[in-house]
Amino acid sequence: MNMRSRPGLLALAVVLWVLAPTGRPGGNLALAGPPLRVFVAQSYDADYIWCEHINQGLLEALAPLSPVVEFAYLDAKRQPDPESLARQTGHMVERIRQFAPDVVIAVDDPAQHYLVVPYLKDKPGPQVVFCGVNAPLANYGYPAANVSGIRERWHYRDAFALGKRILPAAKTVALIVEDSESGRYVVADLAEELAQNGPFALEVRHVDVVRTESEWRDKIKRYQDEVDILALGLYQSIRRDDGQGVVAPEALMAWTRENNRKPLLGFAGVAIRDGHLFGVLESGQEQGYLAGTMAAAIAAKGIAAGTLPVGLNDQGVVMLNLAAAARLGIDIPFEIIEAAGIVLP
Structure with a gap:
């Protein structure tokens, strides 16, 4: 599989802002004192490819800080009933209380609805960075003093x-x-x-x-x-x-x-696994990376999440499946194949 990617413009802007003078020699992102504690609240399950890609992006962005990271999952795709989600949220809230994170990264809409809005928004801490949000931000009262993040759009x-x-x-x-x-x-x-x-x-x-x-x-x-x-x-x-x-x-x-x-x-990324002929895929890794750079900015500058502007993903990855094309008798022009970010043989 051929894959190419590039950092989003927002990611670059946030990284440059984080690296601006902070009083730390050389702009080094390593923080003095205890390591940054990050709690990742995923809406879905650990085996869902979207969650996997977001986690990869988050960890890549946060790696220079050597943080302590804990992951939790609401499992809203496989257990979408409100009773199950309320029960899972209760477990998550208790884990957050025990873990005492500096930043919670809340992924996708169910995590906003069940976790952030009722339990974390407008509180003194922790700071909250959302990503993968499709709903209008006004539905959640975002941004808030301790909440900002990355909206999601399909291409x-x-x-x-x-x-x-x-x-x-x-x-x-x-x-x-x-x-x-x-x-x-x-x-x-x-x-x-x-x-x-x-x-x-x-x-x-x-x-x-x-x-x-x-x-x-x-x-x-x-x-x-x-x-x-x-x-x-x-x-x-x-x-x-x-x-x-x-x-x-x-x-x-x-x-x-x-x-x-x-x-x-x-x-979305599931198209890679499920035999689609083509797609312009949103990048879960980009969503995670952008959210991770915002968390890094919060830690490096010691600021509230709400002082950072809300961002939007901009990276669409062209995916082509040559086996699907052959099965359908479709001849994809070479210039399209050559420019694609993901080519499945």
């Missing part, structure tokens, strides 16, 4: 333009996404992007927020004859038809690959 416009380049005859696309808090927010982002910046390279013929496995299957089958490209958003919280939890995303996508003959477009 719809770039992805649809890439689809048009790969398939010049393509005209239409359908987006299917799970019925979850995050799913509804990314759909709202699509509508906002369209309203603010005009038509995409592809006409978005359908946008569906689906709850159950049977709904998912129905949409996949229906759109085989209605659109040129299928864009698959989040699908980790699709409910089983018998009501017994969620469908394993690996099983859902195995069925999808067997029953789909349309090019699949993705926006």
Whole structure:
């Protein structure tokens, strides 16, 4: 797998600001006194590739400080019911109390809703840095005196333009996404992007927020004859038809690959694993790195999180799957392959 990446402009700006004179010789980020204590509150689970990539970015950004880092997971994809999330939050709050972090990094929307807003926001400490947030910040009362961070956006416009380049005859696309808090927010982002910046390279013929496995299957089958490209958003919280939890995303996508003959477009890292033809992927590593640089700034300058401006990810990674292209009989131009950040053989 060929991968290329670059630091976001916000990350560079924050790093330069952190390295500005601080009274510490040479701008060295190593802190005097006890090591920085960072508690990472993930909304999902440790095996979810998005969480893995965010953790990698966080640890990379924080490495110069040699911090003590503790991770905790709400498991909101696999156990999305409010009772489970409230119970997991209670455990997390107790762990934070015992760990006594300097900074809490809260990842994705469930962590804001269940943890930060009721327990951490507008408190003297710890400082809070969020990342992976899709909701309008006003929903959480952000930014606050002790809270700032990184918003998340999907690269719809770039992805649809890439689809048009790969398939010049393509005209239409359908987006299917799970019925979850995050799913509804990314759909709202699509509508906002369209309203603010005009038509995409592809006409978005359908946008569906689906709850159950049977709904998912129905949409996949229906759109085989209605659109040129299928864009698959989040699908980790699709409910089983018998009501017994969620469908394993690996099983859902195995069925999808067997029953789909349309090019699949993705926006997140799971597209790498799940056989999508192409995507312009948001980078979990970038989200984590940006949040980590903000935590480093808080530690290096001894400031409140709310004094730092809210940021937005800007790095979209082009992903191509050559095996999927061969299976569909699609010849991807070499110049697109050459410029891609991730090429799966």
